[in-house]
Amino acid sequence: MHRYIPNTEGDKKLMLESIGVESIDNLFDDIPKEVKLNRMLDIGEALSESEIINHMTSLAKKNANTDELTSFLGAGAYDHYIPSIVKHLAMRSEFYTAYTPYQAEISQGTLQIIFEYQTMICNLTGMDVTNASMYDGPTAAAEAGIMACESTRRKSIIVSKTVHPEVRKVLATYLKHRDIELKEVDMVDGVTDIEKLKTMVDNTTAGVVVSYPNFFGIIEDMTEVEKIAHENKAKLIMYTDPISLGILKTPGELGADIVVGEGQSLGNKLNFGGPYIGFLATTSKLVRKLPGRIVGQTEDVDGKRAFVLTLQAREQHIRRYKATSNICSNQGLNMLISAIYMTTMGKSGLREVAIQSTQKAHYAYNELIKGGKYKPLFNKPFFKEFSLTSDIEASKVNAKLLEEGILGGYNLSKDYSEINNGLLFCVTEKRTKEEINKLARVMEVIAWENMIN
Numbered sequence: 001m002h003r004y005i006p007n008t009e010g011d012k013k014l015m016l017e018s019i020g021v022e023s024i025d026n027l028f029d030d031i032p033k034e035v036k037l038n039r040m041l042d043i044g045e046a047l048s049e050s051e052i053i054n055h056m057t058s059l060a061k062k063n064a065n066t067d068e069l070t071s072f073l074g075a076g077a078y079d080h081y082i083p084s085i086v087k088h089l090a091m092r093s094e095f096y097t098a099y100t101p102y103q104a105e106i107s108q109g110t111l112q113i114i115f116e117y118q119t120m121i122c123n124l125t126g127m128d129v130t131n132a133s134m135y136d137g138p139t140a141a142a143e144a145g146i147m148a149c150e151s152t153r154r155k156s157i158i159v160s161k162t163v164h165p166e167v168r169k170v171l172a173t174y175l176k177h178r179d180i181e182l183k184e185v186d187m188v189d190g191v192t193d194i195e196k197l198k199t200m201v202d203n204t205t206a207g208v209v210v211s212y213p214n215f216f217g218i219i220e221d222m223t224e225v226e227k228i229a230h231e232n233k234a235k236l237i238m239y240t241d242p243i244s245l246g247i248l249k250t251p252g253e254l255g256a257d258i259v260v261g262e263g264q265s266l267g268n269k270l271n272f273g274g275p276y277i278g279f280l281a282t283t284s285k286l287v288r289k290l291p292g293r294i295v296g297q298t299e300d301v302d303g304k305r306a307f308v309l310t311l312q313a314r315e316q317h318i319r320r321y322k323a324t325s326n327i328c329s330n331q332g333l334n335m336l337i338s339a340i341y342m343t344t345m346g347k348s349g350l351r352e353v354a355i356q357s358t359q360k361a362h363y364a365y366n367e368l369i370k371g372g373k374y375k376p377l378f379n380k381p382f383f384k385e386f387s388l389t390s391d392i393e394a395s396k397v398n399a400k401l402l403e404e405g406i407l408g409g410y411n412l413s414k415d416y417s418e419i420n421n422g423l424l425f426c427v428t429e430k431r432t433k434e435e436i437n438k439l440a441r442v443m444e445v446i447a448w449e450n451m452i453n
Contacts, residue, residue, distance in 0.1 A: 006046075066270060066407070070435045072364075074385050074426025075215070075410035076137070076164050077273070078265040080243065080353065081430050083344050086267045090337045110332070111307035115295040117339040124245050124342075124350075125259040126252020127281035131292035133335040137262030138170035140278030141209060141239055143325055144258040145171055147282070147289045148207030148235040149180055156181045156204045160192040162214035163239055165415035171209070180206075190378030190387070191220045194228075201228050207235040207258070212251065213244055216378060216424060217361075217385025226255040235286075242266055242279070244383045246347075246354030258282045267341025268334050277334035287311065291325030356429035357384035360436065364427045367440040373447035377412075377422050385426045387412060387419075392450045394423050400446045406439055 007015075012024070021027060028036070047055060071079040090096065094109070105111075114132045121130040134140040145157045157175060159168055161184050168184065175182045185200055186193045192210055201208060208229040213219045222238070229236040235257040243265050245251075251259040263277040264270070282290055288311075296310035345353065361384045368374050368388060377387035388409070390397070398408035409423030416422070427436065 063272070064407075065272075069402075069405055069407040070431070070438070071407040072409060072425045072427060072431070072439060073407045074217075074428075075424055076166065076262060077270055077276075078241075078243070078384075078426065078428055079270060079430055080265050080357075080428050082267050082269065082341065085344055086337055086340045089340050090333065095336055096333055105306075105308060108307055111295050111309070113336050113339055114293070115297060115307050116343070117335050118295060120339065120342045121242075121279050121281055124242055124250070125240070125256075125279075125281045126250025127256070127259050128284040129287050129290065129294060130279060130281035131290050131294060133263070133331045133338075134260075134278030134280055134292065135331065136274065136276040136278045137239065137260065137264075138164070138167045138278070139174075140260040140262075140280045141167045141237070142171050142174035143280060143291050144237045144260045144282075145175055145180065145182075145207055145209065146178060146325065147258060147286060147291070148237060149178070150289050151286055152206040152233065152235065154204055154206035154234075155179065156183065157207050157209060158183045158185055158197070158200055158205055158234075159209040160185050160197075160211065160214070161187045161416075162190065162192055162216065162218070162220065163209055163211045164215045167209075167211075167239060190214070190216045190218050190380050192225060194224045197225065197228055201232045201234060203232060205229075205232055205234040207237050209237045209239060211239045212248070212254070213241060213383040213385070216380075216387050217382040217426070218378060218380040219244075219248065219383055222254045222256075230255065241383065243350065243354055243357065246350035246352075247358065248354075248383075257286065263334070263338050266338040267344075268337050275331060275334060277331040277338060353429050354383075357427065360384075360429065360431055361386060361425075361427035363433070364425065364431070364436045364439065367436060368425075368443060371444050371447070373444065377419065384428060385424055387422055387424050389420065389422045390447065392421060392446065394421050396450075397423060397443065397446055401439070401442060404438070404442045406442065 016022065016024070066079045118130045118132070122128065134143060148157065149155060157171070157180060159171060159182065172182050183200060185197050191214065197208070208225065210220065210222065210225050212222060226236050236255060237258045237260065238251040238254070238256040240251055240259060240261045242261055242263060259281045261279055263279050268276060280290070280292075287294070290311070293309055294311040296308050298306050298308055300306040342350070361382065365386045369376060374388045374390045377389045394409070394411040394413060398411065401408040409425040412419045412422035412424055
């Protein structure tokens with residue numbers, strides 16, 4: 001915990017005198033009285049340094065993390081193994097203090113990191129170009145929707161209900177204030193309703209957003225979706241889990257125009273929800289509509305390898321209303337971590353992570369359903385997440401699991417009112433056979449107790 005040094009009354013007086021005001025309240029004279037709180041904040045008396053440390057420590061102990069709990073929770077944030085080299089390299093002072101390369105060409109280290117990251121994301125997604133990074137997966141999806149509208153000069157985006165609920169919410173917020181219509185297409189048996197999609201996509205549709213794998217972990221067939229989108233000259237936007245691309249066909253091979261996703265699983269810790277890193281990759285045809293920065297490779301006057309900022313279609317560099325986006329920062333440290341992780345793992349390592357996650361998820365799935373108390377919610381091929389349902393309320397199952405040190409599945413009724421007692425489980429390569437067997441045993445006990453009671 002960082003120490004702090006409070007200001008004394010003498011310090012305050014000296015600072016106020018130096019700026020020519022009598023009191024701290026005078027600093028807020030421009031704010032109308034009717035909108036002020038007009039009382040002290042109810043935060044209690046001031047504490048000493050040792051007291052505040054004890055207080056904050058006791059609050060921190062209320063949190064439980066994945067070092068203490070065995071996690072079978074995914075739904076967009078994943079407990080993957082992170083090699084120790086990632087933290088050791090990323091925490092070097094020259095890396096974690098590096099900031100946006102405003103004086104680009106003298107920031108060769110930062111530019112090289114961005115260039116290597118971009119290269120690996122392009123290789124992973126099968127796309128031509130990617131930017132430095134975005135705030136997170138949902139905002140990357142929103143920027144992709146705006147890109148589609150800018151490039152097609154249309155004002156309508158269609159998103160599948162099998163896309164992560166948070167992604168759809170962020171899409172709605174961003175597009176609403178751009179006067180872009182957002183339509184949701186229903187799902188059937190956990191995948192996009194193709195027949196409904198055919199009736200919704202027309203010559204006013206700028207883009208179709210689908211997930212691969214989708215929110216339920218299901219690997220949707222993109223063949224018909226790609227055909228429907230491109231026959232109507234709409235852009236195909238695919239939201240993807242980068243780890244899955246270690247074994248699945250790339251979105252580029254499937255005909256995607258824009259590929260977005262959450263890069264947290266690429267070496268970034270769960271961090272209680274953030275900061276995370278969104279990636280956005282696209283074709284060379286759409287490069288001028290891509291928000292953020294693109295770093296290119298060249299040679300200096302001595303013929304040595306060098307890096308430059310090739311494209312910066314953002315509001316800080318060009319006229320505001322000509323900018324494609326108001327994204328002003330890339331997630332620099334998170335991007336560095338992802339680059340180190342991908343470099344460390346390599347093609348074979350990423351493939352191994354994906355294979356182990358898939359195999360262990362299917363083992364867990366079979367163990368959980370074999371007693372008959374828990375049933376599959378959908379009958380579709382899945383990657384590392386799967387949905388189950390039972391006669392027991394999902395929140396009760398999770399509460400019982402937590403008592404056994406297990407972080408259970410995601411309660412699907414939070415976002416899908418039509419799903420009763422549905423839980424979305426995730427199994428990564430970190431989970432052992434013993435942990436999976438314990439999950440199955442505990443859930444079987446929960447089911448028997450529910451029957452007795």
